[in-house]
Amino acid sequence: MKMKKMINTKQLEVIKVAPLNSKSISEISLPLTYFDTPFLLGSPTEMLFFYSLPNIEITLFMNSLLPKLKHSLSLTLQHYYPLVGNLVWPPQSNQPFIKYAHGDTVTLLVAESTANFDHLSSKTYTRYANDFQHLLPQLAVQSTNSSNAVPLVALQITLFRNSGICIGLTQPHAAGDGRSVAMFLKSWSLNSHLETITTYLSNEQSLLIPFFDRTVVKDVSIRFQEAYFQQLVEFIRSKYSMSEHDCKNWLLASMEDLKVPADHIAASFELTGADISRLRKWVSSRSSARTSRFVLVCAYIWVCLAKATKFKTTRDDDREGLMKTSSVLSFGDYRTRLDPPLPPTYFGNCVGEIVVSTKRGDLVGENGLVVAVNLIVKEIRGLDNALVRDVDPGLAHFLFPNGDVGEFDVIAGSTQFGFYELDFGWERPKKVELASIAKTRAIFFADSRNGNDGVEISLVRCKDEIDAFGLSFVNGLNGLSDMNQGRNSRI
Structure with missing residues (x-):
């Protein structure tokens, strides 16, 4: 090097x-x-x-x-x-x-x-x-x-x-x-x-x-x-x-507590609008769950993370790893979910945790993406039904993970923030980085600079982890192409 x-x-x-x-x-x-x-x-x-x-x-x-x-x-x-x-x-x-x-x-x-x-x-x-x-x-x-x-x-x-x-x-x-x-x-x-x-x-x-x-x-x-x-x-x-x-x-x-590891690199991946449409079509053929862009992106990231673990292992028999719990934590905006709801321009923190867990084997299987989508949709539906009057929105798992969730990956971001629309007179940004993910290991997603309902996904890891995630990311999209060509596909 x-x-x-x-x-x-x-x-x-x-x-x-x-x-x-x-x-x-x-x-x-x-x-x-x-x-x-x-x-x-x-x-x-x-x-x-x-x-x-x-x-x-x-x-x-x-x-x-x-x-x-x-x-x-x-x-x-x-x-x-x-x-x-x-x-x-x-x-x-x-x-x-x-x-x-x-x-x-x-x-x-x-x-x-x-x-x-x-x-x-x-x-x-x-x-x-x-x-x-x-x-x-x-x-x-x-x-x-x-x-x-x-x-x-x-x-x-x-x-x-x-x-x-x-x-x-x-x-x-x-x-x-x-x-x-x-x-x-x-x-x-x-x-x-x-x-x-x-x-x-x-x-x-x-x-x-x-x-x-x-x-x-x-x-x-x-x-x-x-x-x-x-x-x-x-x-x-x-x-x-x-x-x-x-x-x-x-x-x-x-x-001053968090440092950036010297060997960690920043990488970005893109789901185009066409990719997301194909993901939605694939899930809809197997599930009746309502699949928003947020749900599809979080579910696909989760599946890619689960499969990336497989690509990093050197063992042919990974049965023990498949039985381990895989968890992700994301965030839901509570402004419209409170009773009464808050103004949309409320300035401060108003997000709550969305924590989903399952065995890693469920995610790397043939219907892994459907499993992920169904779990995330169920969790979000629970937030909507609760009106957030008696629901704990304190991100206890995020800061104090002492429960049964265990280790988890954090997915942060939204397709609604419009960071690539920020024009100071020099047109749209060429690149947007949430640099703090180098310290938190969170995975960040936002609208793509290219528009067309695409989503940009960013993460910071060591090279082996980036390579493993990238392989699972590309293979999953290639699996969708196989479906369109009439072959069996697993994503």
């Missing part, structure tokens, strides 16, 4: 961006809900958006593009001002909360990279996950003797001369889920087209004004938040050997 070329990054500027007309914005404190609390120990969300600009040079970037991005960000933060604040846990408070105060700003780091833009924004299997780290902004945690203040967002814009631009975002997951992140970024991208206009004009923009009121999340018995918070404190005390008082300093330590 060739030695990797050293990547040099030059810091050009550090900008502190305040909301437009910040003096007229009231200070605010927002409590965490039982949807937010389980994510306090989660890795921050880290996203990268690569935009191809073959003729970009530093003068144009600094004098034209950057001022426009800064202004549009300030305009966006006028409506998303709690994001300018911090996650804090003062000594006098029983629980951490979000606080925005006058003078708070968002840090926007401007940098230049000598890395190969086309390589980093490609879909090749030779991109080391560590190569993305210099494009990610760091959360500048402010520490005191008694507590820490964690910024709710940090941003970085990196120039690749004569190649393109990368926008990087880092956000503590407790601040908001994927839908919330998508709302903020879409609002920023739309405002970047407004030149000097300082108000929202279009209907599309008005639909992106966030709703921050946490009182609409009703914890009927108060048991969820208290139970999760106590679990959280006990977990922190045990893991970091802290006293209950010192737990208020846990924020910084928890975010």
